[in-house]
Amino acid sequence: MVLTSYKPKLAIVYASVTGNTEQLAEMLQAAILQQGLHTELYKIEDFPLVALSDFDTLLIGTYTWGSGEIPGELRDLYHAIEKLEHKELQTAVFGTGDSFFAEFCGAVDRFRDMLYVKTTLVASLKVELTPQPRDFIRCEKLAELIQSTK
Numbered sequence: 463m464v465l466t467s468y469k470p471k472l473a474i475v476y477a478s479v480t481g482n483t484e485q486l487a488e489m490l491q492a493a494i495l496q497q498g499l500h501t502e503l504y505k506i507e508d509f510p511l512v513a514l515s516d517f518d519t520l521l522i523g524t525y526t527w528g529s530g531e532i533p534g535e536l537r538d539l540y541h542a543i544e545k546l547e548h549k550e551l552q553t554a555v556f557g558t559g560d561s562f563f564a565e566f567c568g569a570v571d572r573f574r575d576m577l578y579v580k581t582t583l584v585a586s587l588k589v590e591l592t593p594q595p596r597d598f599i600r601c602e603k604l605a606e607l608i609q610s611t612k
């Protein structure tokens with residue numbers, strides 16, 4: 463085994479209907495690349511769930527539906543991580559929501575609580591609706607946390 467060629471596998475996986483969380487995922491990807499890390503960006507429907515344990519770091523992006531609900535298309539991922547119980551898996555969760563609703567970014571909170579117990583959670587990030595240029599600074603801070611724990 464050639465250990466020197468090992469590259470940590472980092473992925474951003476997200477669900478988005480109207481594009482806000484997708485924009486935030488792309489912003490986060492740019493911030494991570496700026497840190498000199500390589501990341502793969504997946505829409506949830508393209509994510510290889512069967513290869514979940516191959517990843518060292520997963521950044522999960524979610525919008526919030528219903529009353530603070532996790533979107534249906536992210537539930538398999540949620541349960542797979544819950545079952546995996548892989549404390550070496552480094553995670554972060556981010557999302558967009560609308561503070562008009564009682565549970566602002568409730569899906570981010572629900573993922574955060576599970577990831578905190580089952581993985582090594584480094585950060586969570588909530589953004590109001592469409593990400594603004596100032597949110598890039600918050601993405602950079604999140605990216606720095608990933609860098610420093612590797």
Ligand SMILES: Cc1cc2nc3c(=O)[nH]c(=O)nc-3n(C[C@H](O)[C@H](O)[C@H](O)COP(=O)(O)O)c2cc1C
Pocket residue numbers: 477478479480481482483484524525526527528529530531558559560561563564565566567568590591592
């Ligand atoms: C039916 C419906 C329910 C929603 N419920 C919530 C909610 O409980 N909490 C929240 O923060 N945002 C809620 N939102 C707002 C969305 O999460 C928000 O618009 C988000 O940015 C959409 O992300 P996307 O553009 O990536 O699809 C709701 C939106 C709709 C249409």
